Amino acid sequence: MxxxxxxxxxxxxxxxxxxxxxxxxxxxxxxxxxxxxxxxxxxxxxxxxxxxxxxxxxxxxxxxxxxxxxxxxxxxxxxxxxxxxxxxEFDTLDKIRWDVISEVTLEDDLFDFRMEKLNKLINQLPPRCKEIFIQSKLEKKKYKEIALDMGISVKTVENQMSKALNFLRANAAIFML
CATH class of the missing domain: 1.10.1740.10 (RNA polymerase sigma factor, region 2, helix turn helix motif)
Incomplete structure (x- = not known):
């Protein structure tokens, strides 16, 4: 069917x-x-x-x-x-695979390779930057929520997200092709 x-x-x-x-x-x-x-x-x-x-x-x-x-x-x-x-605890959330490619299927031979590389890149982010990135992308929290949770300004969250995304884009381009 x-x-x-x-x-x-x-x-x-x-x-x-x-x-x-x-x-x-x-x-x-x-x-x-x-x-x-x-x-x-x-x-x-x-x-x-x-x-x-x-x-x-x-x-x-x-x-x-x-x-x-x-x-x-x-x-x-x-x-x-x-x-x-x-x-x-946050450490448990850190172990969860982040779904970076919305259209990917489990049969995709490159999926595991890409996820492993992406997780390694995420782990290379500075701790605060990594925490903000995971809350934004994995937990789907808004910048304002993250700022309130962490006791920082929304501008700081924006800057950290920009830093994380730029780092991931620059380093992920090699294996995403």
Whole structure:
């Protein structure tokens, strides 16, 4: 069944389409989340929550990429929400892979290589710059929120983000081609 047909049936409330989707992607998504958290039970809970959200919002969901990419992003975001709700220390967030390429699929042979290189580059940032970058890009916080959390000015956050992005652009160009 094609993604478009599956999405169309899902929007109409077709439970068979949802069941098919669940069976098709559940194990794959659990493995992905397990690689992030190293906890099988938690990974299953997160994927189940993501699938419930998909069903509950099926009529309004706009999928602009492939269904697989959409599910990957949904589970990634559910995992981040879990971390935020648990108020896990910054060091745990630091270990999470940052999704730099929005259209990438897991089958992409270069994905792991690029993520490894990107993580190494992020780790080369000065500590404060790195923390601001991760809060902005990984946690999706606004500059004002970051400034309030860290007790610094919004201008400082802007400067640090500019510094981080310039460093990453300059050094990432080699392996992103």
């Amino acid at each position: 094609t993604d478009q047909k599956l999405i169309k049936k899902l929007r109409k409330g077709n439970e068979k389409a949802y069941h098919y989707l669940f069976l098709e992607y559940y194990d794959w998504l659990c493995n992905y989340v397990f690689n992030l958290c190293k906890n099988r039970s938690l990974s299953e809970d997160i994927v189940q929550d993501a699938m419930i959200v998909l069903w509950e919002k099926r009529e309004i969901i706009m999928i602009t990429t492939s269904l697989k990419n959409y599910l990957f992003k949904t589970c990634h975001n559910q995992f981040l929400q879990h971390i935020r709700s648990q108020k896990i």
